[in-house]
Amino acid sequence: MKTAILSIGTELLFGQITNTNTVYLxxxxxxxxxxxxxxxxxxxxxxxxxxxxxxxxxxxxxxITTGGLGPTQDDLTKEMVCQVMGDRLVLMDEVLxxxxxxFRRNGRPMTENNRKQAYVPSRAKVFLNEEGSAPGFALxxxxxxxxxxxxxxxxxxxxxxxxVMPYLQSMSEDVICYRMLRAFGIGESSLExxxxxxxxxxxxxxxxxxxxxxxxxxxxxxxxxSAEEARVAVDEMVARIMKRVGEYIYSCDDEELVQVxxxxxxxxxxxxxxxxxxxxxxxxxxxxxxxxxxxxFQRGLVTYSNxxxxxxxxxxxxTLKKYGAVSEETALEMxxxxxxxxxxxxxxxxxxxxxxxxxxxxxxxxLVYIGLVYGDKKLCxxxxxxxxxxxxxxxxxxxxxxxxxxxxxx
Amino acid sequence: MKTAILSIGTELLFGQITNTNTVYLxxxxxxxxxxxxxxxxxxxxxxxxxxxxxxxxxxxxxxITTGGLGPTQDDLTKEMVCQVMGDRLVLMDEVLxxxxxxFRRNGRPMTENNRKQAYVPSRAKVFLNEEGSAPGFALxxxxxxxxxxxxxxxxxxxxxxxxVMPYLQSMSEDVICYRMLRAFGIGESSLExxxxxxxxxxxxxxxxxxxxxxxxxxxxxxxxxSAEEARVAVDEMVARIMKRVGEYIYSCDDEELVQVxxxxxxxxxxxxxxxxxxxxxxxxxxxxxxxxxxxxFQRGLVTYSNxxxxxxxxxxxxTLKKYGAVSEETALEMxxxxxxxxxxxxxxxxxxxxxxxxxxxxxxxxLVYIGLVYGDKKLCxxxxxxxxxxxxxxxxxxxxxxxxxxxxxx
Numbered sequence: 028m029k030t031a032i033l034s035i036g037t038e039l040l041f042g043q044i045t046n047t048n049t050v051y052l053x054x055x056x057x058x059x060x061x062x063x064x065x066x067x068x069x070x071x072x073x074x075x076x077x078x079x080x081x082x083x084x085x086x087x088x089x090x091i092t093t094g095g096l097g098p099t100q101d102d103l104t105k106e107m108v109c110q111v112m113g114d115r116l117v118l119m120d121e122v123l124x125x126x127x128x129x130f131r132r133n134g135r136p137m138t139e140n141n142r143k144q145a146y147v148p149s150r151a152k153v154f155l156n157e158e159g160s161a162p163g164f165a166l167x168x169x170x171x172x173x174x175x176x177x178x179x180x181x182x183x184x185x186x187x188x189x190x191v192m193p194y195l196q197s198m199s200e201d202v203i204c205y206r207m208l209r210a211f212g213i214g215e216s217s218l219e220x221x222x223x224x225x226x227x228x229x230x231x232x233x234x235x236x237x238x239x240x241x242x243x244x245x246x247x248x249x250x251x252x253s254a255e256e257a258r259v260a261v262d263e264m265v266a267r268i269m270k271r272v273g274e275y276i277y278s279c280d281d282e283e284l285v286q287v288x289x290x291x292x293x294x295x296x297x298x299x300x301x302x303x304x305x306x307x308x309x310x311x312x313x314x315x316x317x318x319x320x321x322x323x324f325q326r327g328l329v330t331y332s333n334x335x336x337x338x339x340x341x342x343x344x345x346t347l348k349k350y351g352a353v354s355e356e357t358a359l360e361m362x363x364x365x366x367x368x369x370x371x372x373x374x375x376x377x378x379x380x381x382x383x384x385x386x387x388x389x390x391x392x393x394l395v396y397i398g399l400v401y402g403d404k405k406l407c408x409x410x411x412x413x414x415x416x417x418x419x420x421x422x423x424x425x426x427x428x429x430x431x432x433x434x435x436x437x
Numbered sequence: 438m439k440t441a442i443l444s445i446g447t448e449l450l451f452g453q454i455t456n457t458n459t460v461y462l463x464x465x466x467x468x469x470x471x472x473x474x475x476x477x478x479x480x481x482x483x484x485x486x487x488x489x490x491x492x493x494x495x496x497x498x499x500x501i502t503t504g505g506l507g508p509t510q511d512d513l514t515k516e517m518v519c520q521v522m523g524d525r526l527v528l529m530d531e532v533l534x535x536x537x538x539x540f541r542r543n544g545r546p547m548t549e550n551n552r553k554q555a556y557v558p559s560r561a562k563v564f565l566n567e568e569g570s571a572p573g574f575a576l577x578x579x580x581x582x583x584x585x586x587x588x589x590x591x592x593x594x595x596x597x598x599x600x601v602m603p604y605l606q607s608m609s610e611d612v613i614c615y616r617m618l619r620a621f622g623i624g625e626s627s628l629e630x631x632x633x634x635x636x637x638x639x640x641x642x643x644x645x646x647x648x649x650x651x652x653x654x655x656x657x658x659x660x661x662x663s664a665e666e667a668r669v670a671v672d673e674m675v676a677r678i679m680k681r682v683g684e685y686i687y688s689c690d691d692e693e694l695v696q697v698x699x700x701x702x703x704x705x706x707x708x709x710x711x712x713x714x715x716x717x718x719x720x721x722x723x724x725x726x727x728x729x730x731x732x733x734f735q736r737g738l739v740t741y742s743n744x745x746x747x748x749x750x751x752x753x754x755x756t757l758k759k760y761g762a763v764s765e766e767t768a769l770e771m772x773x774x775x776x777x778x779x780x781x782x783x784x785x786x787x788x789x790x791x792x793x794x795x796x797x798x799x800x801x802x803x804l805v806y807i808g809l810v811y812g813d814k815k816l817c818x819x820x821x822x823x824x825x826x827x828x829x830x831x832x833x834x835x836x837x838x839x840x841x842x843x844x845x846x847x
Contacts, residue, residue: 040473040474041464042464043656044647044649046459047455049456050454052452053450054451064485066476067476068459069474075475307721307726308718311718312718314717315716315718316827318827324741326738326739326745327717328736329718329738329739331725332731332736335779339736339778384728385731417728
């Protein structure tokens with residue numbers, strides 16, 4: 028089904044926020060088998076919103092809008108969509124009750140403006156908003172569909188997962204099944220080369236590779252008459268891919284590396300501590316983002332200064348002098364010291380030059396050492412990113428720490 | 438001048454990349470006084486590109502395109518723009534020489550496809566590409582303008598700064614000046630209420646408020662005949678706003694809170710350490726994201742377990758038993774202990790219940806205590822976010838820590 032995504036919000040036209048909603052929806056819609064043909068963005072202006080919905084429906088069968096449903100502007104998008112789709116707004120008690128309940132739950136007063144949010148098109152299929160006050164809805168006319176969702180990403184993604192996705196799935200005749208394989212330690216072009224014949228020969232399942240901040244992924248999708256048929260086709264292709272590049276794949280189900288590592292640590296009851304220099308707490312922050320990790324993660328030490336490395340971890344002054352703070356020796360002493368103070372099963376350390384400054388003779392920006400102590404194992408991995416971006420070097424170090432745990436412990 | 442931004446690239450429609458070009462161009466164009474009315478995205482399909490350029494020119498005087506100029510697709514965008522603007526492609530020797538030079542510089546062979554990139558519309562003002570091989574250009578017809586730039590962000594931004602911006606400045610009569618004020622500790626609706634009369638009465642300068650993850654901001658913009666006139670008008674309005682809500686404003690120049698805090702700490706040579714529980718290293722990670730912070734930030738302790746709080750920071754077992762890990766007493770003992778072990782000028786601690794689980798009798802998810810030791814000062818701030826989102830609670834705690842340092846130290 029030909030689809031357009033319409034983002035509504037003057038702040039987008041000012042470049043004040045990045046349009047992550049459109050990226051999210053494009054990925055999801057493509058996965059569900061919808062052909063995303065256009066992205067449009069327009070400001071909070073009723074006439075232009077209406078003109079844009081009309082325009083989008085000329086070429087597409089489905090238009091998905093985000094934004095323009097806030098309490099101070101709610102008649103805007105809804106009224107305009109009604110005009111285009113030949114409907115009118117009515118007060119829906121169920122929606123009003125849901126909005127009132129949302130404000131009760133959050134202990135905030137409900138205003139008259141919020142009451143207006145309970146008006147929805149009379150023929151609409153309504154999607155309740157569990158994360159905010161503005162409901163979403165879908166409206167059909169002559170085989171053309173408009174789906175409207177609120178703009179705040181948290182509200183939109185929650186509503187999409189819970190209500191809009193099942194609605195869209197029910198509209199499609201074919202069933203799409205897909206799996207997303209995620210890889211670390213191989214570049215997108217190498218991955219593509221290793222799978223080239225499969226990619227060239229693809230009809231169904233289809234294969235596509237993506238790159239994202241040091242990782243890459245392969246999407247395997249099949250569109251069949253039944254879910255079972257599609258699932259079998261996808262699983263067969265996944266097995267073929269795993270045979271070729273399985274050593275790089277850390278998830279076949281679109282899990283992030285940090286999720287995979289934490290899930291496995293929790294399942295095996297292995298405790299974890301970290302000692303970070305160049306990543307400055309990014310590892311601890313990523314791991315503690317996972318709910319329930321407090322059962323496993325014990326302590327994280329961000330030893331940015333040499334004093335901190337010596338005092339907190341017992342790294343020897345001699346080692347720092349002879350080999351430098353960024354060295355295999357220091358990384359290992361950090362991990363060993365961490366083992367002594369924390370007693371955790373898995374102790375990981377990192378030291379490196381994140382950049383943009385800090386390079387010295389023989390030690391370029393992007394040089395990073397990762398230490399790991401687990402049982403009798405004491406390991407160190409050396410990385411040279413060859414890049415001078417601080418953000419990239421820190422991110423790549425974080426992923427390498429997780430990868431090292433995943434390979435050597437789990 | 439009414440302006441549309443047209444992004445060309447099928448990968449955008451798949452959601453494979455985030456459209457940062459459009460954010461960048463929207464900011465720059467607004468600053469230059471161009472009214473960005475629409476964003477459009479279309480795939481690498483000649484017919485749809487042509488239709489979209491035509492459509493955009495109906496409503497706008499200027500259309501800026503990015504993408505669709507690569508060596509394998511170069512005739513696509515250029516040919517289509519020629520059709521719309523009534524021109525034809527010709528080989529330009531100067532451009533060909535520039536492309537050849539680019540390949541010589543990079544030690545890569547130049548292909549026949551790259552030679553095709555030297556074709557540009559005969560009437561075009563050409564913008565050479567110093568970062569890649571595809572040139573950009575501007576084409577005018579009957580007072581309507583199309584500017585085409587390559588898609589890779591590095592090539593596009595370089596070309597924009599160097600060539601397109603001066604071109605656009607020379608075309609514009611008015612000058613826009615704006616400032617972005619950023620606030621913490623006040624909600625968007627309260628902020629709006631306090632500025633309501635100014636917002637309602639706005640003609641020039643214009644005011645707009647925005648909300649973003651616990652913070653909000655006010656954009657003040659003026660469009661005048663001269664830059665000086667616009668700047669004075671903006672500064673006067675900023676002064677009026679500061680009088681009313683200055684206590685919440687931490688930056689008048691669109692800096693992030695972490696940047697403001699780190700910049701001030703570095704300027705004053707104050708050292709910093711952190712002890713984190715619920716934020717799990719997010720504070721240390723945010724601070725160490727700032728280049729040069731190693732001169733100031735000394736150590737970060739992520740004391741997730743009670744043992745870590747006692748062993749690393751000397752929090753008393755008695756305190757943990759009597760008041761609990763999430764309490765004013767524990768937060769203060771964490772900060773005091775951190776002062777003892779690190780000796781840093783500024784010692785900040787945090788302990789709280791990030792959720793979604795972990796609530797106990799009288800201690801709901803979202804309850805957070807922040808401790809601060811600075812000189813003789815020992816302070817504690819209690820927060821109740823009222824929210825059960827782990828991500829939000831951690832993010833809000835991070836901002837509160839920064840805000841507490843900014844208010845009480847800097």
